Amino acid sequence: MPEFYYQIKGRLPDDQLGMGAFNSNWEWPPLFSDKVEAPNKKAAKLLIEEEYGRQFPLRVLTKDLKNHAFLLSISEILPEDDVMRRRFAFLDCKECTARFRIIDKFNNPAERDTGPDFCSQSCAEEGRLRRIKDYDLVCSGKLPAVIYLIRQLSTGKCYVGQTIRPITLRWWQHLTYPSESKFHQVIKSTPLTDWQFQALETIALPDDHPNKAAYINDRERHWILHFDCIANGYNTVLPSGAASAEPELEFDLPEP
Ligand SMILES: [Zn+2]
Known part of the structure; x- marks a missing residue:
């Protein structure tokens, strides 16, 4: 059944009417936002009004503003609307x-x-x-990045990664927050005792290296190739030099 996102907005005080976002007469953020399941928008509106025990207008003319303290907006959540689905x-x-x-x-x-x-x-x-x-x-250089190796004992296949966290935490994350990657799918479907975890290299960054993340990626790439982790292992891509290929590396700092 379709889902409908709805927001209940409150009218701005008299002296602020028309001063909301886009000259709106309504408060932002809305007083309440949620979703309901209904066969269509009309049925969704009825469900919401039932829940609140009152009616809500979907639009209010300026001349009628004084008669309405609330405004309801309803929109269908489309299947591909990932931003909306993530809210819930x-x-x-x-x-x-x-x-x-x-x-x-x-x-x-x-x-x-x-x-x-x-x-x-x-x-x-x-x-x-x-x-x-x-x-x-x-x-x-106080908390050096580490290149680590995870080897599957039964097949000899390897995964190489890099982390700036304690490496035991990284191992734990691979086990606890598996993604859809081929590596995590295999981890999920095999016994823990089939895996070996090892630190390969503690990165010593050269002084004044122009791009530290790229340097770490270079070292990671070296080990991925060394253990043939792409053709015959569990890595899917080689890290690029300039930008990190793995979002989990957290070298992306928030905008200042
Ligand atoms: Zn928190």
Whole structure:
């Protein structure tokens, strides 16, 4: 059955009418956002009004503003609308690992963070600080990047990766947050005892190397080729020199 996203907006105070976003008469963000399942938009509206025990207009003429404190907007959630679907998905906070939904942050007037990475503004601030700190540590050589090898004992096939976190954490992440990659699919379908985890190289960054991430990628590429991890292993791509091929490396700093 189709799903419909809806928002209930509140009218701005009299002295602020027409001063909302795009000269709107309505508060932003909306008072409440959620979704309902219904065969069509009309049925969705009825369901929402049933839930709230009152009627909501879908549009209000300026001359009728004083008679309406609320405005309802409803739109069908299309199957390919991943942004909308993610609002309702349960996500893991990258800082405290708590589960959260973006939609619940939308509906919390005290919450300022609405992104997909963190459960709250405080975790977002902590997380960004920590990422900058980790990056600083890596750049200053205090927390060196490590190239690691994961070998499947029964087949001899290998996976090579890089991390700036403690490598045991990276191993744990491979097991705990498997993706759809061929490597993670095999990990999920085989016993843990079939795997060996090893640090291959602690990266010593040359002083004043123009692109540190590229240097680490070069070392990773060297080991991927050495262990034939693409043709006969579990890596899917060679990391490029300039940009990291693996988003999990977290060399992408937030915009200042
Ligand atoms: Zn959190």
